[in-house]
Amino acid sequence: VNTKLVAVYYPNDVIINEKFLKMAALYFDEIVLPNDYTHFLESLENDGELRRFIRKGDDIFF
């Protein structure tokens, strides 16, 4: 049984809620962001560790 907790985050705005991201980064196993936020993931280049558990939404949405 997969007991992983995944937070799927579809922001209301173009700006990702940093507070949410920090909370989710701690309390969830994985975070899934929509594909449109690729630029955000790219900006995390220096936070390689954080990127490990952030995925793009393509594989989860349809």
Added chain:
Amino acid sequence: MTFFFENTFQAKLKKDLSYLSYYAKARFLHETKILRENGIIKFENFIVAYREDKVLEKLVEIVVDIVCNPEIESLIEANYPVLNSRGNEPPDFFLEFMKEQGKPLPKDCPVAKSIFWEIELIVDMIRTFYVANTYGYRLLTDRLEARDLLKKVVTLLTKKGFKTPRFNSSMQKSHELGISVFEYTLPDVSNLSFEEILELREELKDLLENYRLKMWELARFIELEPCDVNFESAVKEVIENRVVPEVKDLINKLKQSRNKFLRSVAEKIIFLPPITILASSINNFPYILFFSTLAVLGFEIYDFIDFNKKIVKSNGLSFILKVGKGTLEKTLF
């Protein structure tokens, strides 16, 4: 177990119902136009209220007026195309709106028939949401304030003698359930840097795993538990007895740790007042919190909804019944 955040119901309807938010916006604009033309809503008043720092009060009035006034309801209905009699075709105002947006609907819009049935069920809620969202977005960024707003709406309704089914006890109960599910407290780590959070994640690995396991159990419990009269208290009990203790362990470990790093981050973490992770990420009206809550409870929720259709329908959530099967299964599994 997947937890969805922010704009949840729009997100999960993203593909099939990609016109939903456009429709809600179009309908809101259409309705406010009617109301303004009839002198029922004077947005100038709103500007005055803004200057007098009484936006919230004004907002409540507008929400109450639009949602609950039977005269306004009939006025809107009179100005509305009756969707059913048109075979669920998109109404003209929507077609025009989409044209203005540069996204004209195709002649034979394959999603139209499936979406309008759904939309009619939830549009009242969306309408309320948009009223609030458009004029009070920043005011409603706080969960407590949003909750407070809802209470004010209900109080005003009562004072005005409205007995609207939209705020019946069942609905209230659902709101309470939605909010109570997330009232376990999570320490707010937003003052930490990402580096510190990553380190914390590693340092607290075992405790966090326990916490996540309890959260997972909670979602499973909700999935399996029949939605009877005791459902709400049963959920609360699970939260209190299983989830909250894990959160307390986390807090204690941080506060009492001999580890210099943990102690240093503990100083930056906000333990009080209680912060819910959802509240921090949802900036919308309580309805949205409610919808999101349903989503967060695990999308498998539609399974138990299946044998509680009556309850769900009375809460105006029938769209989940239709949306749930198929699309959400694909989403999650």
